[in-house]
Amino acid sequence: MGDFFPKLAELFTTPEYIDALLHGFLLTLEISFFAVVIGFLLGLIIALIETGKSKWLAPLRFVCHIYVTIIRGTPMALQLFIMFFVIFAIRDFPQVVTAILAFAFNSAAYSSEIIRGGILSVDAGQTEAGLALGLSPLTVFHKIVFPQAIKNIIPALGNEVITVFKETAIVSMVGMYDLNMAAKDIGSGQNMASYVVPMFTAALFYLAVVYLITFVIKRVEKRMRRSDARA
Amino acid sequence: MPERKVADTRDVISVRGLKKSFGDNKVLNGIDFDLFEGEKVVVLGPSGSGKSTFLRCINRLEEPTSGTISFEDTVIDDKNIQEMRQKIGMVFQHFNLINNLTVMENLTLAPVKLRKFSQDAAEEKARKLLRHIGLTSKADAYPASLSGGQKQRVAIIRALMMEPEVLLFDEPTSALDPESIGDVLSLIHEVVDKGMTTMIVTHEMNFAREIASRIVFIDNGKIVEEGTPTQFFSHPKTPRVKEFLDKVL
Numbered sequence: 025m026g027d028f029f030p031k032l033a034e035l036f037t038t039p040e041y042i043d044a045l046l047h048g049f050l051l052t053l054e055i056s057f058f059a060v061v062i063g064f065l066l067g068l069i070i071a072l073i074e075t076g077k078s079k080w081l082a083p084l085r086f087v088c089h090i091y092v093t094i095i096r097g098t099p100m101a102l103q104l105f106i107m108f109f110v111i112f113a114i115r116d117f118p119q120v121v122t123a124i125l126a127f128a129f130n131s132a133a134y135s136s137e138i139i140r141g142g143i144l145s146v147d148a149g150q151t152e153a154g155l156a157l158g159l160s161p162l163t164v165f166h167k168i169v170f171p172q173a174i175k176n177i178i179p180a181l182g183n184e185v186i187t188v189f190k191e192t193a194i195v196s197m198v199g200m201y202d203l204n205m206a207a208k209d210i211g212s213g214q215n216m217a218s219y220v221v222p223m224f225t226a227a228l229f230y231l232a233v234v235y236l237i238t239f240v241i242k243r244v245e246k247r248m249r250r251s252d253a254r255a
Numbered sequence: 256m257p258e259r260k261v262a263d264t265r266d267v268i269s270v271r272g273l274k275k276s277f278g279d280n281k282v283l284n285g286i287d288f289d290l291f292e293g294e295k296v297v298v299l300g301p302s303g304s305g306k307s308t309f310l311r312c313i314n315r316l317e318e319p320t321s322g323t324i325s326f327e328d329t330v331i332d333d334k335n336i337q338e339m340r341q342k343i344g345m346v347f348q349h350f351n352l353i354n355n356l357t358v359m360e361n362l363t364l365a366p367v368k369l370r371k372f373s374q375d376a377a378e379e380k381a382r383k384l385l386r387h388i389g390l391t392s393k394a395d396a397y398p399a400s401l402s403g404g405q406k407q408r409v410a411i412i413r414a415l416m417m418e419p420e421v422l423l424f425d426e427p428t429s430a431l432d433p434e435s436i437g438d439v440l441s442l443i444h445e446v447v448d449k450g451m452t453t454m455i456v457t458h459e460m461n462f463a464r465e466i467a468s469r470i471v472f473i474d475n476g477k478i479v480e481e482g483t484p485t486q487f488f489s490h491p492k493t494p495r496v497k498e499f500l501d502k503v504l
Contacts, residue, residue, distance in 0.1 A: 152316050153351035153410075157365035157417060158341035167364060171355045251355050251397040 031221040041210050048206030049229055054120065055202070056189040059127030063188065066128065067135025074136065075143045095133035101194050103130055108198045123195050131188050138180045142173035175248040182241035186234050203229055265292040267421055267452050268313060273322035275308055282308045284476035290421065290454060295447050297463040298456045300473035301499060306456045309473060310425050314343045341369060344414030348426040350406040352398035358409055359394045366416050384412040388442060404435025408442050415446065422446065424455040460503055464488055472496050
């Protein structure tokens with residue numbers, strides 16, 4: 025550990041290392057961002073199917089149930105392998121897309137349960153009030169149920185975003201050059217020959233982003249709690 | 256059962272052979288009923304008799320198991336229900352103001368969305384009604400900051416915003432503290448006195464006697480007796496109603 029500061033200086037003065045770190049960091053952000061957005065949208069669709077009352081939704085509901093069961097019942101790392109080496113084992117298919125989809129499909133299962141819980145947490149009287157005024161079920165969902173559901177699940181959704189963001193580190197297992205992989209590469213024998221500095225640096229990057237996400241979530245939550253405050 | 260035949264009075268809601276079960280639990284066992292224009296029908300009965308379910312079947316918040324319900328000669332079904340609900344207002348036991356919307360938004364959402372009024376016209380109408388119930392200052396407040404009585408009065412004017420032809424009240428004072436009940440009842444009184452065709456499910460016997468043009472008594476999912484308040488309270492015909500009145504009065 026005696027050479028900590030020299031190594032730190034080396035890391036931040038060698039353009040290749042900085043480049044590698046930033047490159048990895050951007051890939052981590054890219055995969056996380058798209059996975060979270062797509063995962064949320066898919067999760068919303070699954071939650072709508074599962075909470076829907078219509079009879080013709082029954083077969084779809086069954087499919088969703090199987091999907092959520094499988095995704096939640098198997099390891100993320102295995103799902104990533106299956107996506108890479110089975111489903112998208114196509115020559116020249118962009119790796120980043122495969123990775124995004126793998127995490128999006130995984131996140132959708134968890135998000136759907138969170139969103140479903142949120143929808144069920146909204147009092148039935150809220151829906152009835154909207155319907156009794158003659159509003160369409162779509163308007164009732166959009167203007168009444170969804171905003172209240174989201175407010176109730178913001179903390180849980182925040183958790184899910186953080187989980188996905190950190191979980192993307194396993195793409196290094198399929199050889200992708202994300203932040204985690206960059207740290208390992210920089211620290212390897214051909215380069216700095218010391219893992220301490222690059223790995224703690226990567227850890228700080230992860231930590232900073234998680235802190236930022238937490239901060240944003242708290243702000244959003246506070247804004248959404250406006251309607252709870254006594255005027 | 257509809258023994259009343261009032262000449263030149265429009266039949267607003269007619270119910271024929273209405274049955275409703277929740278699983279094995281038969282709540283309504285064949286109800287025939289007509290609501291004529293300008294009538295103020297109070298529905299009484301012991302708890303669990305099916306009064307609220309009856310009311311909720313009319314605007315299809317509960318889907319009838321069998322039987323038909325018509326609004327001005329049009330049978331209400333899944334296709335026309337949204338249009339029908341715009342003409343059949345409802346006030347709930349638990350107020351059901353929309354929590355994520357301000358009082359003003361609660362009042363204007365449906366009329367604007369359903370193109371009954373422009374945003375400006377709806378807000379003007381809402382302000383007028385709010386002033387009338389003395390809650391102008393609460394226009395931009397969220398429901399969480401209102402008392403129960405205030406919530407229910409806002410819920411009543413929210414129903415009025417749509418200018419319905421019938422107003423259904425489902426135990427409008429059952430969730431209120433004694434002090435607020437008076438305010439809410441006098442607002443209902445006022446609305447009814449203006450000629451609104453009304454059905455009220457309530458446990459307030461004095462209010463029922465005062466306001467009803469007809470009282471309908473339901474027990475075990477059937478209409479057991481109906482008549483004017485005087486007939487009903489002073490000369491009940493059936494032993495079941497006599498027994499009920501002995502207990503509640």
